[in-house]
Amino acid sequence: MARKTEKSIWENEAGLAILDDKRAAVKGRMTFNCFNTSLKDGRVTCTQGFKLGKAEDGTMLDFAVLKGSCASACKECPKYDTQDEKPGKIAIT
Numbered sequence: 001m002a003r004k005t006e007k008s009i010w011e012n013e014a015g016l017a018i019l020d021d022k023r024a025a026v027k028g029r030m031t032f033n034c035f036n037t038s039l040k041d042g043r044v045t046c047t048q049g050f051k052l053g054k055a056e057d058g059t060m061l062d063f064a065v066l067k068g069s070c071a072s073a074c075k076e077c078p079k080y081d082t083q084d085e086k087p088g089k090i091a092i093t
Contacts, residue, residue, distance in 0.1 A: 026068040
C-alpha cells in the first residue's frame, strides 16, 4: 500500500488563494497584519508578550492566522503594529 505524502500548506497554491480571499473579506484587525507576530513550528506568538490563543502557551495555529482570525488580545492591543497599514508579515524563526 502506497503511503500518502502530506503537502505543505505553502505548496498548495489553490489553498493559499482561498486563504487570501478569506482574509480579504475580514473587516477590522487581523493577527495576520500585526508586525509583532512570530511563527515557530506552526504556532504564532506575540513578540510583545500578549496571549493570542487558548493554548496553554498563549499561541495560535498558523492556519487560523492565515485565514484571517484575530486573537482577542489583538482587538484592543495598544501595541498593534501594521506599519502604517501595509500588509502584515509573520516573522519566521
